[in-house]
Amino acid sequence: MRLDAKIPSGPLADKWDRHRFESKLVNPANRRRHTIIVVGTGLAGASAAASLGELGYNVLSFCIQDSPRRAHSIAAQGGINAAKNYQNDGDSIERLFYDTIKGGDYRAREANVYRLAQVSVNIIDQCVAQGVPFAREYGGQLDNRSFGGAQVSRTFYARGQTGQQLLLGAYQSLMRQVERKTVRIFPFREMLDLVVINGRARGIVCRNLVTGDIERYAADAVCLATGGYGTAYYLSTNAVGSNVTAAWRAHKRGAFFANPCFTQIHPTCIPVTGEDQSKLTLMSESLRNDGRVWVPKKPGDKRPPHEIPEDERDYYLERKYPSFGNLVPRDVASRNAKFVCDEGRGVGESGLAVYLDFRDAIERLGRDVIKARYGNLFDMYRKITDEDPYEVPMRIYPAIHYTMGGLWVDYNLMSTIPGLHVLGEANFSDHGANRLGASALMQGLADGYFIIPYTIAHYIASTPLEKVTTDHEAFAEAENNVRQRIDRLLSIKGSETPRSLHRRLGKLLWDYVGMSRNEAGLKKALEEIPKLREEFWQNVSVPGDANYVNKNLEYAGRVADYLEFAELLTIDALHRTESCGGHFREESQTPDGEALRDDERFSYVAAWEYNGVGQAPTLHEEPLVFEYVTPTQRSYK
Amino acid sequence: MRIHLRIWRQPGPDAKGHFENYTVERVSPNMSFLEMLDTLNEDLIRRGQDPVAFDSDCREGICGTCGFVVNGRPHGPDSQTTVCQLHMRRFRDGDTITLEPWRAKAFPVLRDLVVDRSAFDRIIQAGGYTSVNVGGAPDANAIPIPKEVAEQAFDSAQCIGCGACVAACKNASAMLFTSAKVRHLALLPQGQVERTRRVLNMVARMDAEGFGPCSNEGECEAVCPKGITLDNIATLNREWWKAALKP
Ligand SMILES: Cc1cc2nc3c(=O)[nH]c(=O)nc-3n(C[C@H](O)[C@H](O)[C@H](O)COP(=O)(O)OP(=O)(O)OC[C@H]3O[C@@H](n4cnc5c(N)ncnc54)[C@H](O)[C@@H]3O)c2cc1C
Ligand code: FES
Numbered sequence: 056m057r058l059d060a061k062i063p064s065g066p067l068a069d070k071w072d073r074h075r076f077e078s079k080l081v082n083p084a085n086r087r088r089h090t091i092i093v094v095g096t097g098l099a100g101a102s103a104a105a106s107l108g109e110l111g112y113n114v115l116s117f118c119i120q121d122s123p124r125r126a127h128s129i130a131a132q133g134g135i136n137a138a139k140n141y142q143n144d145g146d147s148i149e150r151l152f153y154d155t156i157k158g159g160d161y162r163a164r165e166a167n168v169y170r171l172a173q174v175s176v177n178i179i180d181q182c183v184a185q186g187v188p189f190a191r192e193y194g195g196q197l198d199n200r201s202f203g204g205a206q207v208s209r210t211f212y213a214r215g216q217t218g219q220q221l222l223l224g225a226y227q228s229l230m231r232q233v234e235r236k237t238v239r240i241f242p243f244r245e246m247l248d249l250v251v252i253n254g255r256a257r258g259i260v261c262r263n264l265v266t267g268d269i270e271r272y273a274a275d276a277v278c279l280a281t282g283g284y285g286t287a288y289y290l291s292t293n294a295v296g297s298n299v300t301a302a303w304r305a306h307k308r309g310a311f312f313a314n315p316c317f318t319q320i321h322p323t324c325i326p327v328t329g330e331d332q333s334k335l336t337l338m339s340e341s342l343r344n345d346g347r348v349w350v351p352k353k354p355g356d357k358r359p360p361h362e363i364p365e366d367e368r369d370y371y372l373e374r375k376y377p378s379f380g381n382l383v384p385r386d387v388a389s390r391n392a393k394f395v396c397d398e399g400r401g402v403g404e405s406g407l408a409v410y411l412d413f414r415d416a417i418e419r420l421g422r423d424v425i426k427a428r429y430g431n432l433f434d435m436y437r438k439i440t441d442e443d444p445y446e447v448p449m450r451i452y453p454a455i456h457y458t459m460g461g462l463w464v465d466y467n468l469m470s471t472i473p474g475l476h477v478l479g480e481a482n483f484s485d486h487g488a489n490r491l492g493a494s495a496l497m498q499g500l501a502d503g504y505f506i507i508p509y510t511i512a513h514y515i516a517s518t519p520l521e522k523v524t525t526d527h528e529a530f531a532e533a534e535n536n537v538r539q540r541i542d543r544l545l546s547i548k549g550s551e552t553p554r555s556l557h558r559r560l561g562k563l564l565w566d567y568v569g570m571s572r573n574e575a576g577l578k579k580a581l582e583e584i585p586k587l588r589e590e591f592w593q594n595v596s597v598p599g600d601a602n603y604v605n606k607n608l609e610y611a612g613r614v615a616d617y618l619e620f621a622e623l624l625t626i627d628a629l630h631r632t633e634s635c636g637g638h639f640r641e642e643s644q645t646p647d648g649e650a651l652r653d654d655e656r657f658s659y660v661a662a663w664e665y666n667g668v669g670q671a672p673t674l675h676e677e678p679l680v681f682e683y684v685t686p687t688q689r690s691y692k
Numbered sequence: 693m694r695i696h697l698r699i700w701r702q703p704g705p706d707a708k709g710h711f712e713n714y715t716v717e718r719v720s721p722n723m724s725f726l727e728m729l730d731t732l733n734e735d736l737i738r739r740g741q742d743p744v745a746f747d748s749d750c751r752e753g754i755c756g757t758c759g760f761v762v763n764g765r766p767h768g769p770d771s772q773t774t775v776c777q778l779h780m781r782r783f784r785d786g787d788t789i790t791l792e793p794w795r796a797k798a799f800p801v802l803r804d805l806v807v808d809r810s811a812f813d814r815i816i817q818a819g820g821y822t823s824v825n826v827g828g829a830p831d832a833n834a835i836p837i838p839k840e841v842a843e844q845a846f847d848s849a850q851c852i853g854c855g856a857c858v859a860a861c862k863n864a865s866a867m868l869f870t871s872a873k874v875r876h877l878a879l880l881p882q883g884q885v886e887r888t889r890r891v892l893n894m895v896a897r898m899d900a901e902g903f904g905p906c907s908n909e910g911e912c913e914a915v916c917p918k919g920i921t922l923d924n925i926a927t928l929n930r931e932w933w934k935a936a937l938k939p
Binding site for chain 2: 102105106109120121122123124125126127129130139141177179180181182183184185186188189190191192193194195196197213214216219220223226227228230231233234240242265294295296328329331332333334336337435438439441504505508548550551552553554555596597598599603604605606607
């Protein structure tokens with residue numbers, strides 16, 4: 056199968072306008088006759104379901120939580136980018152496009168990223184109209200701040216709770232459509248299979264997480280907006296319910312999985328403290344606007360931070376990257392934290408932490424200004440660590456945070472299964488090998504509010520869709536598939552918990568497929584993962600039954616999928632022998648330890664086709680063509 | 693530390709519930725409260741017993757998924773802290789802690805500590821939004837909003853919809869929740885067009901869902917993890933009277 060990204064022809068700046076004009080439309084009177092399933096109610100899913108409802112389609116919206124408002128997007132802290140140039144500091148659509156392509160280490164499609172930059176400005180308008188209380192200046196205009204990898208201030212924010220406010224805006228629009236009866240919501244539902252009929256996605260099978268019923272839903276098109284797979288690593292900044300299940304089951308039905316090894320490790324998280332920890336907490340990147348990162352110059356220096364004089368501190372980011380300083384992109388900041396800790400200069404009990412120090416900022420701006428900017432983050436830090444960051448520097452360490460990889464989609468956000476569209480973090484889309492801060496929220500809302508309404512209309516209008524009901528044998532087959540898996544989990548009655556197996560998988564991935572990867576380690580992981588999977592299916596314990604709220608059963612199913620997915624993640628990391636963005640292969644680095652790309656061999660999207668559990672997947676390459684930017688060695692010096 | 697727990701166990705919405713006693717050994721003070729419960733559940737699962745059902749997701753105090761009553765207080769003893777952000781260093785070796793679900797007619801128990809809060813969604817559905825479709829929004833800076841107003845709107849908009857306010861109220865009133873959304877939108881220019889309709893519809897839906905009346909005792913404010921204040925309720929009352937008396 057040849058991958059066709061369906062990128063419109065013509066000059067970069069005109070592609071999206073032209074494409075919209077050339078796309079077919081669905082007559083307003085006919086829209087309510089078309090059912091669209093949207094799985095997920097994060098920024099991508101909620102905005103898609105609300106917009107499609109506004110247009111008059113019959114929308115069914117699903118999520119695993121008790122309410123659509125709780126999707127993981129709610130936890131995003133720092134902000135959302137848009138090329139508004141309100142600060143008059145030289146921003147433009149071109150610059151946002153360029154920063155994002157470069158930030159992604161030239162592993163994203165030009166046309167997609169350009170479109171993202173174009174619609175970014177509409178997103179902010181839409182959110183303000185919904186009543187999102189963004190931060191303002193005294194004159195009443197919107198305020199901005201800077202994020203890593205950019206030299207302009209283009210990030211809009213609502214204190215440290217931007218994701219919450221954006222998601223509530225999208226959720227409220229969604230609930231408005233529920234009142235208008237264009238959208239029906241199905242909370243407490245977990246999609247466990249995709250139904251494909253005549254080669255097209257025509258429905259899903261879900262488990263009702265309250266009653267345990269297995270339910271069938273048919274539609275003309277399906278959108279997956281089920282988020283990223285960061286929790287494959289067990290400890291991550293993601294919500295504990297985040298999972299790869301929906302995407303993985305779609306993959307098993309024929310949707311290619313692209314670039315799974317592009318995972319993002321966020322430099323500023325609260326370090327790991329113990330075995331029982333269930334998640335890691337992010338300290339927003341925005342803190343690097345005012346906080347300075349340092350470690351002692353001397354290895355093994357155990358003095359408390361205030362006793363270490365200025366000339367014995369190494370502000371290593373400012374030293375190595377004078378033009379971006381503490382605001383280098385995430386991959387660069389994370390790797391450097393690892394390097395200094397590997398040299399024995401890490402701080403805190405474990406030695407796996409660096410300081411993020413606000414002393415100078417508090418001296419310069421005063422405690423009140425810092426409190427206004429980051430108050431809730433400082434409070435959160437204190438609650439977790441019992442230390443006061445106004446007095447002592449924060450200790451931070453990198454953690455898994457975001458996944459650039461995901462289901463492969465074309466320019467229309469359609470996967471390799473016709474009719475199956477993938478939005479938000481669940482697709483592989485626009486961030487290449489490394490996502491810049493404040494651009495995931497932008498992409499999620501771009502996909503949902505401004506892209507899918509056009510592209511799905513074109514699909515529906517140009518595709519002969521025969522009538523399908525849930526009585527079709529494909530539904531019965533999918534339901535049977537789901538039931539068998541659940542029965543199998545319940546029948547093992549072993550002695551290991553899903554959590555302890557997940558923890559072990561996470562450690563394996565973190566050690567061998569984490570911040571820094573090499574051939575021997577990746578091969579080792581490929582030996583260990585199948586063993587762990589085998590152990591899971593022999594010895595997992597899932598007490599109780601399937602016909603009521605059984606959180607451990609839900610969790611066991613997600614861990615089982617991760618045990619399959621982890622192998623693909625590792626295979627992709629092994630095959631890509633270059634370093635790029637978040638994927639650092641020790642075999643491929645510049646003399647000064649920066650990631651060294653190999654554009655000759657790897658300037659492509661790696662899209663993997665499923666061939667069965669434990670079977671080698673088939674690689675399909677989508678070449679990346681750069682017509683407007685010239686890929687160069689990324690430099691933030 | 694060793695911690696004793698008395699936990700409400702209820703197999704399903706229509707089944708009868710009861711308290712059961714457990715002991716968790718080797719609790720570290722750095723654990724979060726939910727990690728302590730994870731440890732208990734690990735133990736139960738290894739022994740083939742049904743773990744305690746409780747809800748959580750972000751574990752950072754922002755999604756509003758977690759929440760149960762700890763020793764008689766929703767989310768436990770720390771002010772402005774969800775139970776997922778509560779840490780075991782707050783307790784002492786040998787303590788006995790009682791855990792119960794939110795108890796309110798409008799929040800039926802689904803199992804153990806998990807309740808159904810969809811009534812909150814239906815209150816928002818009745819009017820907790822601005823009716824703007826995607827596409828036609830004016831430039832975001834077209835209407836200046838004074839910084840103080842944006843900040844006040846944010847203070848109300850912070851509500852995480854966890855339901856602690858309802859659980860703390862002897863009438864199981866949802867006034868704090870509803871008023872936070874009414875005030876958030878009433879403060880902003882974008883919320884003006886539907887201001888009258890919104891407050892009337894949301895209050896009517898709140899009553900229809902079976903939440904009780906507000907008797908101004910302030911337990912809700914005291915337990916709110918996001919510090920939503922009683923001023924919101926005062927605003928709602930003003931807004932409602934103005935709307936109701938409108939000719
Ligand atoms: C702590 C943190 C802070 C962040 N801060 C920022 C930031 O400041 N700026 C920024 O741009 N990005 C940020 N990000 C990244 C960003 O928040 C996410 O990438 C983005 O919100 C993902 O949105 P989404 O809509 O794709 O998916 P999600 O919000 O993850 O939503 C997934 C949805 O899918 C549903 N779902 C999942 N599986 C199933 C299933 N099997 N069946 C049914 N439903 C299912 C869930 O219920 C949920 O509704 C942050 C991420 C984290 C972890
Ligand atoms: S789990 Fe999200 S607020 Fe507690």
